[in-house]
Amino acid sequence: METTSKVNRRWRLAARPVGLIKESDFALREEQVPTPKEGQVLIRNLYLSLDPTMRSWVSDVPTYFPPVPIGEVMWGTTIGVVEHSRNDQFREGTTVTGFLGWQDYALSNGEGLQALPHNAAIPLIAYFGLFGLVGITAYFGLLDIGRPQTGETLVVTAAAGAVGSLVGQIGKIKGCRVVGIAGSDEKCCWITDELGFDAAINYRTKHVLERLKQACPHGIDVHYENVGGRILDAALALINLRARIVLCGMISLYNNTRPEAGLYFLGSLIVKRARMEGFLVLDYLDRTQEALDDLMKWHAEGKLRYRVDVVEGLEQAPRAINKLFDGTNMGKLIVKV
């Protein structure tokens, strides 16, 4: 660890992005590595999780968090190692995860910081790809809000993404017919051939509604939405009586500067007495263990796979995050700091 550069590179928010994030919306500063005070620990970040919801944190539209202030180090969840500890709860060398930001080094007073278990069989990145927020999001969003029943048809959007790929596999475990919508033929192959989805649709091809109809001959009972816009509308056109639409995200809209074309089939919610419900994983953090128990079991049984997309270098973070929106990302997007 002594060979590590003792400069702390920190990405600070420089401007509120309009549309897609530009590198100039952030400023990379080289600052001094801080020294922990009594009760604090200094963590060296190893991995930074990049998530679609980050786009909302930097806009000035109020969300579940206040916006990241201009000038502040960009927020983000990381996995790191305790380099210097003045807090009895975290020994030096401990691997931890926390909300530690886009930077090489972070100070923490231990609040919200969590030591990761020692388990040689589980690589660190699995705590981002499966046994972290994405897994908990997929688990509770599908099971608690979507409530799929055996034999029902489940449609998942951004199905080759970190959350979507897990949602579809959990749907299979629960006995659903699972149809994924993704942005390339390669992604479609991955989710059907390797993850066991029953069908996949590349939304960049023509006649998406027609193809979705063919893939869902008995209509849609549960729709897990990560994208929004046109794709959501196609699903609305095909929902069954008492369908449940889980709104987890709307990545197609986060970079919009004006409203989309409308949801032509929103009235289906009335005709089909259906429900569209938004949720945030933050509301389920106290039930994390419940999800992890099942996720670990299913993973051990070979029923649940994940994939990570690792970008090398903290300096790549602002460019890399757009992979979540331009369709070039598969699985969980992570920056190796």
Added chain:
Amino acid sequence: METTSKVNRRWRLAARPVGLIKESDFALREEQVPTPKEGQVLIRNLYLSLDPTMRSWVSDVPTYFPPVPIGEVMWGTTIGVVEHSRNDQFREGTTVTGFLGWQDYALSNGEGLQALPHNAAIPLIAYFGLFGLVGITAYFGLLDIGRPQTGETLVVTAAAGAVGSLVGQIGKIKGCRVVGIAGSDEKCCWITDELGFDAAINYRTKHVLERLKQACPHGIDVHYENVGGRILDAALALINLRARIVLCGMISLYNNTRPEAGLYFLGSLIVKRARMEGFLVLDYLDRTQEALDDLMKWHAEGKLRYRVDVVEGLEQAPRAINKLFDGTNMGKLIVKV
């Protein structure tokens, strides 16, 4: 009754309307008054209920009913009197209500036909304006789907309409702050001054979102939607955590030939973990008495008022139905046959 013309005027669907209904979409035929067979009754219609959902019945988009076939007598609920009976359950002279269509006379085998109670204190039109489907719709939509709590803020659209005006009053009975959105200053005065709404907004004025924000200083907990489109979007912008949006109708969209501008604030459902749920009164018909008991009690206590808008003459029906969509209707729209 012998003086009644013995011609049966019947409005038959002539074409699928595009946009607003045109008179030429229907054809008024003069046909023979039919003679009931064994088990049937002949009903002379007195009143015909005109409802926004009728617009969906004549389109070719599938809804909860198959479309009215071209050439068929237009469907509708009426109140009438039994003129000739060959069915023991309905004596001649009995006042009944049923799904008897846009015509002077209808035959029925008694299925779905309901005798109205003799009660001199209740005028016949009250069975359309309050103690009928509109009352049951307002009651279960608000209480079962919206689940308002004392002290919460309830917003109702088409608030001077048949359903909306009842929803707001039931909201007041349940202890909510009630804000109505309607299409004229006259309507706004009616719902605040006579029906006791806390505030009303004329959506035809400017800055609807700003004014809705002022009228809902603590945000929106329950939104009862009859209109859809821009107004729904304004409400989405102001919903509170765990808000419930009741989708009862979307009259602003029924005559659209292309999608509306999108719901810019649909993402609020995620941020606020809110729920948007469609419902149809048809699912509650077996609980009708539960609603009627409360509606009659509240009406007797002077807490629940209704208004009817009576158009004279069956020949006016196709023109009159557009009053539901052009904003000129207040209260329950009824044709006096």
